Amino acid sequence: MTLVRIVFVASCLLSTGAVYSQDSRPAKIDARAEFQPCTTCHGRPDPELSSDQLWIDRVSETTCVQPLGKKSAPLRGALRAYLLGKDDVPKRESTVRDAAAGEGQIALSEPENLSVLLTPIASDGKSATPIRLVWKAEDGKAARTLPAGRYRVQHYAITRRDTQGTEWQLWGSGAKGRTIVVAAAEEPTRLNFNPGVRLASTAMWTDVGLQVGLAPTGDGGMGVTIMRAGKRIKTKYRLLGTEGVTAKGPMSYG
Numbered sequence: 561m562t563l564v565r566i567v568f569v570a571s572c573l574l575s576t577g578a579v580y581s582q583d584s585r586p587a588k589i590d591a592r593a594e595f596q597p598c599t600t601c602h603g604r605p606d607p608e609l610s611s612d613q614l615w616i617d618r619v620s621e622t623t624c625v626q627p628l629g630k631k632s633a634p635l636r637g638a639l640r641a642y643l644l645g646k647d648d649v650p651k652r653e654s655t656v657r658d659a660a661a662g663e664g665q666i667a668l669s670e671p672e673n674l675s676v677l678l679t680p681i682a683s684d685g686k687s688a689t690p691i692r693l694v695w696k697a698e699d700g701k702a703a704r705t706l707p708a709g710r711y712r713v714q715h716y717a718i719t720r721r722d723t724q725g726t727e728w729q730l731w732g733s734g735a736k737g738r739t740i741v742v743a744a745a746e747e748p749t750r751l752n753f754n755p756g757v758r759l760a761s762t763a764m765w766t767d768v769g770l771q772v773g774l775a776p777t778g779d780g781g782m783g784v785t786i787m788r789a790g791k792r793i794k795t796k797y798r799l800l801g802t803e804g805v806t807a808k809g810p811m812s813y814g
């Protein structure tokens with residue numbers, strides 16, 4: 561009898577506790593809705609790709625999410641949990657297969673560890689389903705198969721190792737991705753991806769001192785992030801004047 565009473569009292573206490581904590585809990589974050597505006601530049605990452613896992617990790621620090629610091633920690637946490645889940649992940653093509661009716665192919669010009677997210681440019685204005693093509697360098701220039709049509713590159717990730725075995729990644733996102741046309745029942749479209757990065761720098765003296773801007777861009781002028789051994793690298797600047805280096809230092813971009 562006593563045991564039953566203790567259990568009853570304990571369960572009452574627990575349920576009361578639960579009610580209180582529910583009341584004081586902040587409103588639940590709808591991470592899917594919060595990520596929606598991000599998709600104009602990024603598209604949905606694929607948590608099964610190691611480059612995208614690293615990208616999702618960066619959600620806890622990126623300046624793309626505001627504000628910085630503790631205030632946005634719950635939002636960043638909710639975004640990461642959603643992105644690590646399976647919902648809304650675009651279809652992935654990572655093997656060789658024959659093209660069916662209405663499908664075409666894209667092949668690489670050079671072997672590369674590459675993932676490219678393509679968004680169809682829909683002529684009827686309907687929301688179009690993106691598709692992700694993935695290559696490993698050892699696949700050579702193998703073709704990937706997808707529905708024929710016009711696409712825009714929405715995100716890409718290139719992974720390489722240097723002679724010391726250090727892994728480098730280059731990510732590109734934004735609205736400036738190139739357009740790719742895939743025709744049905746023809747030779748594969750060759751994708752000649754530009755792995756280079758350009759640094760467009762601006763420097764000017766203002767009332768408050770020297771203002772230096774640096775905008776790294778990649779294929780087609782897309783905005784890029786460079787990762788080295790899992791860390792985002794900071795670009796360094798050196799400004800040369802008539803008396804040699806007049807200003808130099810580390811700089812972060814983004």
Ligand code: HEC
Nearest residue numbers: 597598601615618619622623624731732733734783784785
């Ligand atoms: C106007 C375009 C744009 C929008 C909108 C945008 N981003 Fe970005 N973001 C970029 C570009 C360009 C880069 C650099 C390329 C890359 O890393 O993919 C970047 C980089 C990132 C990175 C990786 C590098 C870093 O900064 O650490 C993450 C993570 C990221 N954004 C998350 C988000 C999230 C989450 C949102 C929505 C809250 C968002 N972005 C909205 C353009 C945008």
